[in-house]
Amino acid sequence: MSEDDMAPSTPAERHREIAAVFADRVRGTTDWDVPAPVEGWDARGVVEHLTTWYPAFLAGSGVDFPPQPSAADDPVAAWDGHTAAVQALLDDPAVADAPIDNPHIGSMTLAQATDMIYTTDVFLHTWDLARATGQDDRMDPQVCAGLVEGMAGVEDAMRSSGQYGPRVPVPDDADPQTRLLGFIGRDPSWTPPAG
Structure with a gap:
């Protein structure tokens, strides 16, 4: 390496x-x-x-x-x-x-x-800004996988903080980025409204 x-x-x-x-x-x-x-x-x-x-x-x-x-x-x-x-x-x-x-x-x-x-937070909000503005919204899959794994153990505390929405369901075989986005309450298929 x-x-x-x-x-x-x-x-x-x-x-x-x-x-x-x-x-x-x-x-x-x-x-x-x-x-x-x-x-x-x-x-x-x-x-x-x-x-x-x-x-x-x-x-x-x-x-x-x-x-x-x-x-x-x-x-x-x-x-x-x-x-x-x-x-x-x-x-x-x-x-x-x-x-x-x-x-x-x-x-x-x-x-x-x-x-x-x-x-x-910067890592997560990079997707928000990129998706909103039509830029490259791909996230590092290893970082995504690590975050999902780490957050799973503190999910109750995360949700009670009010900083994360309810989980958005994603397919069981979803890639790490999709799983992370769903976990933090983002709709991975979100696009800006037309017009």
């Missing part, structure tokens, strides 16, 4: 890779007002979600996050500034390895928390 075939092994590497794919979809978006697969959201709302909840999470854990442009004004600038700031946190061992306490996830390092809840 070559180095290029190896999966990213650290939270910083995983974020860099997953955020770069999302950034490509951000730059490929030509209409920010198109509906997204999450009910009530549009393409701009996908970026707004990712660029607002994570800084709020960090603030609740006592970590400062530098102010960034608003996705309401400029989704591209908002994403570029936000993701660079996240990467800077993860690339700084003193920050990444610092313990944080959060009432929802307990005690862990900032890097572990970011990897578990934020980077995963």
Whole structure:
């Protein structure tokens, strides 16, 4: 196996890779007002979600996050500034390895928390933005399979958080991406409404 075939092994590497794919979809978006697969959201709302909840999470854990442009004004600038700031946190061992306490996830390092809840969220919402805007919406099948397996053990907690819709039934022999989308409450066959 070559180095290029190896999966990213650290939270910083995983974020860099997953955020770069999302950034490509951000730059490929030509209409920010198109509906997204999450009910009530549009393409701009996908970026707004990712660029607002994570800084709020960090603030609740006592970590400062530098102010960034608003996705309401400029989704591209908002994403570029936000993701660079996240990467800077993860690339700084003193920050990444610092313990944080959060009432929802307990005690862990900032890097572990970011990897578990934020980077995963970016990965999932990449499909939302890509599907809404007609871009490549294929997801890494190994990551999809791993997420489905990992989430299955905490499904009750996930559903009770209000962050995930009810499961969407998919065929038993569905590929990992379809299984993941159905598990998190997305309709894998969703397309934007016509007109």
